Amino acid sequence: MVLHLSTFHLEGGAGVAATRLHRALLKAGIESNMMVHTSQFPEKNVTPLANTSWKNRKAWGRFVAERLYFLPQEKDKRVRFAFSPAAVGADISQHPLVLQADIIHLHWVNFGFLSLASLEKLFSLDKPIVWTLHDMWTFTGGCHYNRGCDHYVSHCSYCPFLAKPDRYDISFSQFEAKKRIYDLAKMALISPSNWLDNIVKTAALTKQIQSQSIPNCIDTTLFQPLKKTEIRQKMDLPTDKKLVLFAGANTQDPRKGFLYFKEALTRIDTRFNDLEVLIFGKANPQVFQDFPVPVHYLGKITKTEEMVDAYNAADMIVVPSLEDNLPNTVMEAMSCGTPAVGFATGGIPEMIDHQVNGFVAETKSIPDLAVGIQWVLDHNVNGKLSENAREKVLASYAEPVVTAQYLQLYESLLHG
Known part of the structure; x- marks a missing residue:
């Protein structure tokens, strides 16, 4: 035993x-x-x-x-x-x-x-x-x-x-x-x-x-791709926007790099006002009031089904951790077919294959993080990055x- x-x-x-x-x-x-x-x-x-x-x-x-x-x-x-x-x-x-x-x-x-x-x-x-x-x-x-x-x-x-x-x-x-x-x-x-x-x-x-x-x-039968439009309608989220996800047990933990994420969003091409943000985890909603793009704060999620919905609603997840081991959030998102962007810290570069199922940015580089977010937005139009993300989890985790x-x-x- x-x-x-x-x-x-x-x-x-x-x-x-x-x-x-x-x-x-x-x-x-x-x-x-x-x-x-x-x-x-x-x-x-x-x-x-x-x-x-x-x-x-x-x-x-x-x-x-x-x-x-x-x-x-x-x-x-x-x-x-x-x-x-x-x-x-x-x-x-x-x-x-x-x-x-x-x-x-x-x-x-x-x-x-x-x-x-x-x-x-x-x-x-x-x-x-x-x-x-x-x-x-x-x-x-x-x-x-x-x-x-x-x-x-x-x-x-x-x-x-x-x-x-x-x-x-x-x-x-x-x-x-x-x-x-x-x-x-x-x-x-x-x-x-x-x-x-x-x-x-x-x-x-x-x-x-x-x-x-x-x-x-990870249980890949629980964390699996779902129909994005249906999930967004169910969650009362816009179906015509690009939704970027930030998730964590405590979004305000400096180690999680939330401020890098916020600053990187100011450098994304938002000419068409089509970019919005999803956030779940422990957070103070007041910090979202001066965000550069609209924020949908989902609160602290504990139910697996709701977590799976959040990952599927997003077009990508951004994990700008300054120190991390093998983040569950990256694995969970990729298992749902959601590409990931993260800094080259800890085990993150082992999970994200650069420009295959996401983007690995230079650590603490806000400009490179912004490039990574933009790159995924531009290169997942046919869903290939999503497919690769799911395959990586099936093969490794x-x-x-x-x-x-x-x-x-x-x-x-x-x-x-």
Whole structure:
């Protein structure tokens, strides 16, 4: 039995990716269970650690305690959730699901779910560990994305996320703790993108650990092309406009590059006033009041069917992330036959084949991002880019393709 451990169930990119893999394994006939910190969405084979009102309060308390631990040390509130000290977490080492598991599969486990002490107890069970990295935290002294800092290559200290960085700050101590507990584990590290796997292979904490790249998966029978005109009529959207989509769990996160997107739109040829924007995700609608083109804000979408409709309503998606791994939004859009435009960061260039199923723009270049948006508008008139986008997902990210790679990995860990 494979047991997936994830802080989130159907929230955030990491939680969604973990749940999709768990479901795909079940479809493939593999005994799979998932344990999450909390969940508001009951699902068979998904067990929330907090399954009573009292345990929910304890889970919230762990999250608060974790944040309070970091609060006096944070540089400013902009990095509040960008660094996890992993000082507070639950001991699940004797949980029945953990004891029954043949493989323990870690995903994103911060925010009070698992601490470094929790991980140490899991590793001490001597069960095979697979850890899918959804960001950089596994090999850093606490940050989820490094924002240009390369201390993790040798040893974290003098952390730029801290108010008072020094030689022996908490990034140093976390780095040391990880080094010690990783020696206990029979572990394989899996990166959804080649970009992240290449960093894993050079980072001081992980370069000696078995690692490889296996992408996230997607249900291509759910995320599939639909009739655009019918979807737009259903959503009360204009059928005679070009609709450009920006999507994300939090559109105001600077890492997602929303301001680059907004500025690039001012450089698009809008002589015929035929360009409008779709946006979904957590956002403040007031920021759309001075937008260069009309905006249709769809709010935060949680239902898969509504998400599929939004992707199908759009002519393209723009993902100008400054740091990212293998964005679900790109995969979801392309699976619906919607071409993508993005910066050449993280795993994005692995997903978008330049001028084949979208456009890869020079990182942080607003002019090049604008060129990419215009290029897709001009070159998808016959739907070829849409067709190529769908084919890329079927070949690389469809559930059977990804589960086969994980099954091979599980077998190698179990039988050596």
